Amino acid sequence: MKNVEEQSITSIALDDDTVMQYLLQNPDFFIRNARRVEQIRVPNPVRGTVSLVEWHLARQRNHVNQLEEEITLLMEQANANETLFTSLLHLQASLITADSLQDMLNRLQCWARGFGLASASIRLFSDRWNIGAPSDFTHLALTRSAFEPLRIQRLGDELHFLGCLNGPELLLLLPQAKQVGSVALSMLGDAGELGMVIFSSRDTQHYQPGMGTVILNQLARMLPTLLERWIERA
Known part of the structure; x- marks a missing residue:
């Protein structure tokens, strides 16, 4: 026979928000359940499923790649802006000396x-x-x-x-x-x-x-x- 605590737990409707709230309130959950976490499989469009650890590492790699692309784009834009401003200064000097x-x-x-x-x-x-x-x-x-x-x-x-x-x-x-x-x-x-x-x-x-x-x-x-x-x- 289940005790009162078990009955109260099973009566809670689990959804994404409930699970997320629990994990935020229990930051040591993954440490306490390390072996079980390793067994969790996440759907993958290419490999079918991957471990939760692999899934997290893949997300980190994608984030790093995205950051590198953004930094490269910012550098390209900065170089382009520098070129434009230099050209604008030359234009100003040219227009001022027009006769x-x-x-x-x-x-x-x-x-x-x-x-x-x-x-x-x-x-x-x-x-x-x-x-x-x-x-x-x-x-x-x-x-x-x-x-x-x-x-x-x-x-x-x-x-x-x-x-x-x-x-x-x-x-x-x-x-x-x-x-x-x-x-x-x-x-x-x-x-x-x-x-x-x-x-x-x-x-x-x-x-x-x-x-x-x-x-x-x-x-x-x-x-x-x-x-x-x-x-x-x-």
């Missing part, structure tokens, strides 16, 4: 093509910059009302957009561009009120949502001051 607005735009274009991009373009809101006729750079002007639907659809409250644009959107922002697969668009000004810089790639997968925008942030902060050398603010 005209067209020269500055050409240098920005060359910098972008050095990364295999199709183009780098600047569009400025016409109510914030004096670039109307007889200026030679009226093609940079963009009315805020024309851009507003695109801003609402693609950017919302963000200052950057990375991804693909449709035909009418590309025609609005990059009317001379051909074979544009994806773009990185960054608004100029603290609230995006001055205009935008747009980098385009022929690869539809080159720019995608979720990618980093550190370099775009730096460029967006740098360009308005440089543009003011050649264009008056309205």
